[in-house]
């Protein structure tokens with residue numbers, strides 16, 4: 177039976193504990209990509225409904241983070257990076273986190289369906305399900321390909337933003353999905369390389385634990401090489417300008433160069449630094465690609 181890691185502290189957690197359950201820092205970039213999807217979609221939506229859509233996606237994303245922490249309380253208590261989270265720290269019980277996550281999940285989906293459209297609402301429900309059930313409850317603990325497949329959940333939000341305007345999907349919204357989908361493995365493995373002790377202790381079959389560091393470095397480089405052209409996809413598909421094409425190529429080549437650095441530097445501080453640099457750059461990279469697309473859509477819209 178799964179052990180409840182949280183200790184009942186005799187009262188409700190504070191507001192900041194509940195905010196922490198929403199994984200706000202990670203989800204901020206997810207929400208930004210959803211916003212860009214909404215802004216790029218053809219046609220228009222009333223600004224109030226657009227704001228409602230983004231709010232619902234944000235709440236749904238946060239809710240899925242809370243449900244992830246509900247299920248993962250046992251392993252979060254073991255890993256040094258996650259030990260201070262509200263449940264292992266004894267600030268919030270698993271039951272409270274579950275009730276909070278479920279309420280926000282259902283609320284965000286129903287609100288998006290009723291006020292915006294039911295295709296977007298169903299897509300949000302599917303994404304929450306994918307992250308919580310497919311990734312967290314199933315793949316994360318069973319295969320080193322966990323984040324390759326499970327990472328799709330984090331890549332769907334721009335498609336949900338797009339669907340909030342059009343009520344459907346398209347080649348363009350799929351191209352936005354593909355960028356985050358190809359980006360997630362190197363984003364995560366760069367960090368996992370030097371956190372593998374944590375995952376080993378928790379019994380999570382992340383790639384560096386199962387396949388070793390050399391294989392993980394190889395995977396990072398291959399994904400970076402695939403990501404570079406995928407990042408330029410919006411230009412090749414004709415919904416971004418040559419300026420975006422050139423900028424995305426430059427960012428993609430920098431990503432590849434940093435992945436090659438991780439591949440080359442195998443020992444000591446140099447290896448660790450190369451991983452940290454790639455991890456930090458990965459976040460900058462994704463933010464920049466979507467910011468460039470947003471900038472172009474605003475200029476065209478003027």
Ligand code: HEM
Pocket residue numbers: 201202203205206209257323326327329330331356360363364367459462
């Ligand atoms: C299965 C997929 C993913 C995994 C396993 C993963 C894992 C991680 C981990 C372990 C961290 C370290 C810091 C922390 O715990 O907050 C992190 C940070 C971060 N991730 Fe991811 N991530 C994934 C997908 C994504 C996606 C889809 C996005 C956004 C589109 C994203 C954005 C970020 C950001 C912005 C940070 C930095 C947070 C900070 O500044 O503290 N991640 N990720």
Ligand SMILES: CC(C)=CCC/C(C)=C/CC/C(C)=C/COP(=O)(O)OP(=O)(O)O
Pocket residue numbers: 199202206233236237240244248258300303304307312316329330331333
């Ligand atoms: C709209 C919607 C529902 C969006 C969901 C977005 C999403 C799935 C983002 C993934 C973010 C993330 C931190 C995954 C890591 O989970 P982990 O459990 O491996 O990381 P951890 O060890 O830090 O908990």
